[in-house]
Amino acid sequence: xxxxxxxxxxxxxxxxxxxxxxxxxxxxxxxxxxxxxxxxxxxxxxxxxxxxxxxxxxxxxxxxxxxxxxxxxxxxxxxxxxxxxxxxxxxxxxxxxxxxxxxxxxxxxxxxxxxxxxxxxxxxxxxxxxxxxxxxxxxxxxxxxxxxxxxxxxxxxxxxxxxxxxxxxxxxxxxxxxxxxxxxxxxxxxxxxxxxxxxxxxxxxxxxxxxxxxxxxxxxxxxxxxxxxxxxxxxxxxxxxxxxxxxxxxxxxx
Numbered sequence: 743x744x745x746x747x748x749x750x751x752x753x754x755x756x757x758x759x760x761x762x763x764x765x766x767x768x769x770x771x772x773x774x775x776x777x778x779x780x781x782x783x784x785x786x787x788x789x790x791x792x793x794x795x796x797x798x799x800x801x802x803x804x805x806x807x808x809x810x811x812x813x814x815x816x817x818x819x820x821x822x823x824x825x826x827x828x829x830x831x832x833x834x835x836x837x838x839x840x841x842x843x844x845x846x847x848x849x850x851x852x853x854x855x856x857x858x859x860x861x862x863x864x865x866x867x868x869x870x871x872x873x874x875x876x877x878x879x880x881x882x883x884x885x886x887x888x889x890x891x892x893x894x895x896x897x898x899x900x901x902x903x904x905x906x907x908x909x910x911x912x913x914x915x916x917x918x919x920x921x922x923x924x925x926x927x928x929x930x931x932x933x934x935x936x937x938x939x940x941x942x943x944x945x946x947x948x949x950x951x952x953x954x955x956x957x958x959x960x961x962x963x964x965x966x967x968x969x970x971x972x973x974x975x976x977x978x979x980x981x982x983x984x985x986x987x988x989x990x991x992x993x994x995x996x
Contacts, residue, residue: 749773749802749828750773750775750831750975751775751777751823751827751828751832752769752777752831752834752974753779753819753830753832753833753834753868754766754778754836755779755780755808755835755836755837755868756779756836757779757792757805758782758788758789758805760939760963761932761935761937761963761967761970762778762780762837763778763792764962764963764964764966765834765836765966765971766801766803767796768967768968769832769834769974769975770796770800771800771801774832774974775802775827776796776802776803777803777804777806777823778792778804779807779810779819780805780837781808782805782807784805784806789805789807792805793805804823806822806823810837810860810864810867811860811863811867813867813870816867817867819871820875824875829879830872830882831876832882832883832884832885833868833869833872833885834884834887834970835864835884835885835887838860838905839856839861840899840902840939840942840943841853841902843943845898845900846900849900857905858901858904861905861909865886865909865912866912869884869916873925876925877923881925882923882926883974884925884927884928885928885929885970885973886909886928886930887932888913888929888930889906889909889931889933890931890932890990891903891906892906892907892908892929894994910931910986913927913986914984917983917984918984921983924980928973928979928984928985928987929986930973930986930987930989931989931990931994932966932989933951933960933988933991934952934955934960934961935960935965936960936961940960955990955991955992955993956991956993957992961989961991966989969987969989973987
């Protein structure tokens with residue numbers, strides 16, 4: 743493992759709520775300076791509440807508004823963080839959205855494009871912007887958020903499942919591109935997690951996916967964050983890359 747001086751800096755996309763917020767807290771508890779990247783206005787109530795909640799727990803944190811669906815915005819964000827805060831050693835690609843549940847042929851082109859841009863293109867953008875910097879420093883840890891849907895094909899979720907499968911393929915390929923630079927890239931595959939994101943889903947769908955979890959309950963954001971923190975910080979990850987780690991309550995069997 744490379745030697746580091748000073749505080750490690752992490753960029754967590756979609757960091758102001760749910761799994762992103764829990765991840766920021768877990769990393770911060772371990773001494774990482776966490777930058778939350780999200781679409782809320784800088785200085786806006788939501789971003790300020792997120793920062794205040796983390797700082798109350800002793801987490802060093804900053805917020806930057808970033809549209810992960812725009813490569814230019816991602817590149818500017820990375821450059822700004824590295825200039826104002828420090829080199830980014832950890833990237834957590836957590837930003838993502840669900841889709842309207844409907845058969846594939848009923849998806850509009852705009853619905854498809856929005857899910858693909860947010861859930862998969864954004865990972866290409868962040869890694870394209872950041873990997874050359876990590877390569878130059880000969881160190882980096884990247885954790886990409888996939889889903890149990892990245893291993894299964896759920897009916898009426900064609901765009902979402904396609905992107906989450908794509909996350910795994912991108913993770914495996916990119917990991918092999920940078921093996922020699924002490925950069926490790928892995929993915930996490932949660933089952934349904936109890937976060938505010940569920941507010942947009944019908945209860946029947948929540949019940950359906952909960953029933954598929956052998957442990958019989960929804961996951962907690964903190965449980966996913968624990969796995970992300972392990973992949974971002976543990977020395978054991980020196981020998982782990984291009985892998986997908988399930989946090990699924992026993993649902994996944996491969």
